[in-house]
Amino acid sequence: MHLHKYEKIWLTLGIASLIVFLSVVGVSAFSQNHTPAGGMETIDPKKVNETAPFDNPGVTQLDDDTYQATIVAMAFGYNAPELRVPVGKEVIFKVTSTDVVHSFTIDNTKVNMMVVPGRITTKSYTFEKPGTYLILCNEYCGTGHHMMYTEIEVYEE
Amino acid sequence: MIALQDRKLALWNIGVAYIAFLIGTLCGLLQVFIRNDALQLPAWLDYYQILTAHGVLLALIFTTFFIFGFFITGMSKSLGSFGPKVRLFSWIGFWVTLLGTVMATVMIISGQASVMYTFYAPLQASGFFYVGLALVIIGTWISSFALVGHYRVWRKNNKGQLSPLFAFMTITTIIMWIIACLGVVATVLFQYIPWAFGWTDTIDVELSRSLFWYFGHPLVYFWLLPAYMAWYLIVPKLLGVKVFSDSLARMSFVLFILFSIPVGFHHQLTEPGISNFWKFLQVVLTFMVIVPSLMTAFSMFATFEIAGRKNGGKGLFGWFTKLPWKDIRFTSIFIAMAFFIPGGAGGIINASFQLNEVVHNTLWIVGHFHITVGTPVAMTFMGITFWLIPYLTGRKFTKSMKVLGLVQIITWSIGMVLMSTAQHLLGLLGAPRRTAYSSYNDHPAALEWFDGILTNHVTMAVGGSILFVSAMILIYIVVMTMFLSPKAVETKDMVDFPLAESDMSNTPKWLENWWIWIGLAAALIALAYAIPLTHMIQNAPPGSEGFKTW
Numbered sequence: 173m174h175l176h177k178y179e180k181i182w183l184t185l186g187i188a189s190l191i192v193f194l195s196v197v198g199v200s201a202f203s204q205n206h207t208p209a210g211g212m213e214t215i216d217p218k219k220v221n222e223t224a225p226f227d228n229p230g231v232t233q234l235d236d237d238t239y240q241a242t243i244v245a246m247a248f249g250y251n252a253p254e255l256r257v258p259v260g261k262e263v264i265f266k267v268t269s270t271d272v273v274h275s276f277t278i279d280n281t282k283v284n285m286m287v288v289p290g291r292i293t294t295k296s297y298t299f300e301k302p303g304t305y306l307i308l309c310n311e312y313c314g315t316g317h318h319m320m321y322t323e324i325e326v327y328e329e
Numbered sequence: 330m331i332a333l334q335d336r337k338l339a340l341w342n343i344g345v346a347y348i349a350f351l352i353g354t355l356c357g358l359l360q361v362f363i364r365n366d367a368l369q370l371p372a373w374l375d376y377y378q379i380l381t382a383h384g385v386l387l388a389l390i391f392t393t394f395f396i397f398g399f400f401i402t403g404m405s406k407s408l409g410s411f412g413p414k415v416r417l418f419s420w421i422g423f424w425v426t427l428l429g430t431v432m433a434t435v436m437i438i439s440g441q442a443s444v445m446y447t448f449y450a451p452l453q454a455s456g457f458f459y460v461g462l463a464l465v466i467i468g469t470w471i472s473s474f475a476l477v478g479h480y481r482v483w484r485k486n487n488k489g490q491l492s493p494l495f496a497f498m499t500i501t502t503i504i505m506w507i508i509a510c511l512g513v514v515a516t517v518l519f520q521y522i523p524w525a526f527g528w529t530d531t532i533d534v535e536l537s538r539s540l541f542w543y544f545g546h547p548l549v550y551f552w553l554l555p556a557y558m559a560w561y562l563i564v565p566k567l568l569g570v571k572v573f574s575d576s577l578a579r580m581s582f583v584l585f586i587l588f589s590i591p592v593g594f595h596h597q598l599t600e601p602g603i604s605n606f607w608k609f610l611q612v613v614l615t616f617m618v619i620v621p622s623l624m625t626a627f628s629m630f631a632t633f634e635i636a637g638r639k640n641g642g643k644g645l646f647g648w649f650t651k652l653p654w655k656d657i658r659f660t661s662i663f664i665a666m667a668f669f670i671p672g673g674a675g676g677i678i679n680a681s682f683q684l685n686e687v688v689h690n691t692l693w694i695v696g697h698f699h700i701t702v703g704t705p706v707a708m709t710f711m712g713i714t715f716w717l718i719p720y721l722t723g724r725k726f727t728k729s730m731k732v733l734g735l736v737q738i739i740t741w742s743i744g745m746v747l748m749s750t751a752q753h754l755l756g757l758l759g760a761p762r763r764t765a766y767s768s769y770n771d772h773p774a775a776l777e778w779f780d781g782i783l784t785n786h787v788t789m790a791v792g793g794s795i796l797f798v799s800a801m802i803l804i805y806i807v808v809m810t811m812f813l814s815p816k817a818v819e820t821k822d823m824v825d826f827p828l829a830e831s832d833m834s835n836t837p838k839w840l841e842n843w844w845i846w847i848g849l850a851a852a853l854i855a856l857a858y859a860i861p862l863t864h865m866i867q868n869a870p871p872g873s874e875g876f877k878t879w
Contacts, residue, residue, distance in 0.1 A: 282687065
């Protein structure tokens with residue numbers, strides 16, 4: 173197959189920058205642990221409220237530097253009493269749904285988690301600034317989708 | 330001119346496409362006003378109903394019918410008139426697709442299917458909505474097999490020859506489409522329909538999402554490839570030159586069979602049930618489509634330069650001014666291509682693994698597909714419409730139509746720049762997609778999003794209104810060229826199908842050995858999907874019952 177000389181240069185540069193780009197993304201993902209929300213844990217969507225840790229949602233301290241925030245999403249709100257976490261500490265968010273698919277998205281952060289019934293979504297995040305952050309659902313879930321929100325307070329210790 | 334009966338077939342497809350376009354764009358207009366808090370819908374009509382109709386009618390129905398109208402015309406022109414069987418099955422395909430469309434649309438309008446065109450379970454629409462969707466897909470398969478049959482007849486009569494480029498590209502698109510639809514057919518037939526009619530109690534949600542996106546991403550290439558066909562085949566003719574490289578064009582198309590399908594996980598990067606390894610693997614495969622896109626970009630600009638220099642363009646960029654800017658058929662497609670540069674770049678951002686978290690399900694995504702399918706694809710289709718309908722009806726494309734066409738293209742561009750820029754920026758700030766008007770109880774963070782010069786509801790509404798005006802001008806042009814413009818009697822008034830010549834003397838024969846490409850595609854799909862899907866099925870949680878939350 174004949175390729176024009178300029179086309180060879182163009183494609184070589186293009187493919188080379190593609191390799192560099194994907195390497196950057198890959199190294200950042202797997203050696204620096206910058207991966208999007210996910211997780212492989214499952215749960216019975218009809219028994220969420222009786223299954224640990226969702227039977228007792230909210231914030232718990234795991235050790236000196238780690239907190240866990242457990243949240244149950246449902247149409248059209250979040251069952252997450254007293255969402256208060258300290259600044260500068262790792263917070264592990266665990267979210268599931270009792271009905272349809274939702275999201276758990278904290279404005280101005282990289283926390284943007286799809287919440288799928290039957291599955292538990294996990295994301296670790298460390299807040300750098302104190303304040304009250306808006307949490308909202310960005311996956312269409314029904315008539316009240318645009319009313320589905322809550323807040324999290326990040327305080328200074 | 331092609332056979333009268335083939336013309337009729339093509340015109341019916343295009344007619345249905347533009348009815349869907351009319352209703353779909355009207356829904357779009359209502360949306361921007363609701364989001365601007367300037368319009369309250371009556372109680373029987375809901376924002377999400379309109380939004381579902383907008384997505385289904387424009388993204389699925391307008392595109393599909395238009396594409397088949399274009400394919401039918403081009404296949405009849407480049408391979409000869411359809412035989413009776415091909416014609417019969419093309420009509421059956423058309424009616425089945427239309428029946429499915431009407432069923433799905435009635436369900437949406439009657440409020441029984443406000444589930445968006447992604448119809449994520451366990452939102453449960455009426456079973457007839459899913460049956461309608463299944464019929465749409467099956468109808469397109471029947472139409473596709475009719476075209477494949479036509480192609481096979483030609484191949485039998487022209488042993489050992491490469492097919493004309495238009496036919497080759499049509500068959501490539503159809504092969505990609507059929508493989509892609511397997512995912513959505515599997516989930517709709519075996520998961521959604523039994524569940525929606527109550528034959529099964531629950532549905533495996535994550536599996537249904539994965540099967541949907543196995544289809545959902547190549548769906549965008551099903552829209553894009555016919556637009557690429559116009560770029561490769563129509564544009565050179567309008568410029569008075571040949572296709573830049575026949576083998577390169579064919580190569581880039583078969584690469585789309587390989588790399589447009591095993592990539593659906595990049596729509597699911599922020600969800601559970603798929604491990605990071607498989608997400609990342611599909612991200613890598615996603616980026617492989619950049620290669621044929623770079624090839625296409627090179628071919629296009631090479632074509633422009635060759636044509637511009639032929640017309641006396643001098644210096645490094647002098648050729649640019651020598652392009653036929655007054656020819657609306659060319660200018661429309663050129664603007665469409667220009668929109669695809671930021672559109673494609675945005676796509677790279679979206680698929681970039683961790684970067685996806687910043688934009689996933691925000692208004693950025695809405696902005697993104699309005700400058701991909703909403704402009705590069707849609708405006709290429711508009712550019713095709715300007716000659717395709719008069720070509721099929723034998724009517725004139727009058728001077729006033731040419732002027733209106735220019736106004737239509739320019740208004741669409743301005744409206745889209747305003748609306749999509751606002752949407753992209755709002756998305757970066759964090760504003761979610763697919764929401765009716767909401768300020769989250771006047772939350773300061775939400776109020777701040779909409780407080781900018783470009784990032785506000787007014788910009789979106791102004792953009793949306795201009796787009797609607799543009800859409801109505803287009804509908805006027807369609808109605809005129811279809812039914813009312815004067816018939817072309819003299820040869821100079823006849824509208825032509827501008828199909829460029831393509832020199833096949835250096836094109837290797839193996840490019841048209843479809844089993845190579847189908848085999849490689851199957852291998853890549855198995856590589857990308859076999860293990861994660863098996864794992865997903867084997868470790869499935871108890872399923873979900875249906876919910877009607879609207």
